[in-house]
Amino acid sequence: MTRTRIASATTRAGRPAGSVSLVAISKGQPAAAIRALAELGQRDFGENYLQEAMPKLEALRDLPITWHFTGQIQSNKTRTIAESFAWVHTLDRERIALRLNEQRPEHLPPINVCLEVRLEEEAGKGGAEPAQIADLAARVRDLPRLKLRGLMALPPPRESFAEQKQLFDRVANLLQELQAAGFDVDTLSMGMSGDLEAAIAAGATYVRVGTALFGERRPA
Ligand SMILES: *Cc1c(COP(=O)(O)O)cnc(C)c1O
Numbered sequence: 001m002t003r004t005r006i007a008s009a010t011t012r013a014g015r016p017a018g019s020v021s022l023v024a025i026s027k028g029q030p031a032a033a034i035r036a037l038a039e040l041g042q043r044d045f046g047e048n049y050l051q052e053a054m055p056k057l058e059a060l061r062d063l064p065i066t067w068h069f070t071g072q073i074q075s076n077k078t079r080t081i082a083e084s085f086a087w088v089h090t091l092d093r094e095r096i097a098l099r100l101n102e103q104r105p106e107h108l109p110p111i112n113v114c115l116e117v118r119l120e121e122e123a124g125k126g127g128a129e130p131a132q133i134a135d136l137a138a139r140v141r142d143l144p145r146l147k148l149r150g151l152m153a154l155p156p157p158r159e160s161f162a163e164q165k166q167l168f169d170r171v172a173n174l175l176q177e178l179q180a181a182g183f184d185v186d187t188l189s190m191g192m193s194g195d196l197e198a199a200i201a202a203g204a205t206y207v208r209v210g211t212a213l214f215g216e217r218r219p220a
Contacts, residue, residue: 002193002212009200020200023068023089023189025210027052028217031059037213038063046070046089046208050077057084070208072126079103082145087112089152089189089208092128094139097146104145113140114152114189117171122156133174137183150187150205151175157194164195168202175203 002022010020026034027048034045034056043064047053048071057067068087073096081088082103091097091113104111115136118127128136133151140148151174155167168190178185191199193212200207210217 002209005196005212006200006207009197012197013201015200015203020204021206023070023206023208024213025070025192025208026056026214027071027210028219029210029214030218031056033214034060034065035063038065044068044206048072050080054080054084068208075099082111083108085111087114087149089114089206090116090126091140092116092118092126092136094136097136097140097143101143101145110145110147112147112149112187114150114187115140115148116152116154117174119153119155119167119170125154127153130170130174134178134181137178137185141183148183148185150185150189151178152189154192155190155195161198161201164198165201168195168199168204172203 006020006022010017023044023046024037024042025046044066046068067085068089069081069085070089073090075096078096078099082100083105088111100111115133116127117130117133118125137148140146151171153171158164171190172188175185175188188204189206191204191207193209196207
């Protein structure tokens, strides 16, 4: 169902089949539900809370899962993230980038990172201001244990598809600005259960979907 939504939104946007990947956001879901989806071929899973995530990563070690960290990052949690995840979607400040770089184990490839863009002032939300993104990108590019991949956003809901797409277009424009400035970036992580069509129309390469895949979450 979610795969069908992604495929038809990709076609409608005139984009090549397979150009949008799905990160299954499994926060609030038990390991058994992740296992069931992984056995159907889903590879990428995202978690937001380390305390909840780590027992699940442990229980699912036998599966070839690529783990994405999609929650807000506290600086005392960076080591666990650096040791356990292939991707971080929510990097929004230099201090955290330095810690992840220092703590990424040598036997692992550089950790893939997206910079989280905050489009509007919203209480409790992370993200760097659009005006700070180019500077932060330049810092991250210099860190050898991080691989800057692109941008992530979690915009507030809008009434219409057109308004929703406008917000995602701003993130896509920021990515193009980085590319024009010579950054080797290819990833736009945006779109969730409720707005993935608008995100794909604006150029998302990863959509992060939870409830539409798994059903309602258990409270964290
Ligand atoms: C929870 C969450 C999602 C998934 O949201 P759904 O509406 O359940 O699809 C995506 N991205 C982030 C960062 C989240 O925290």
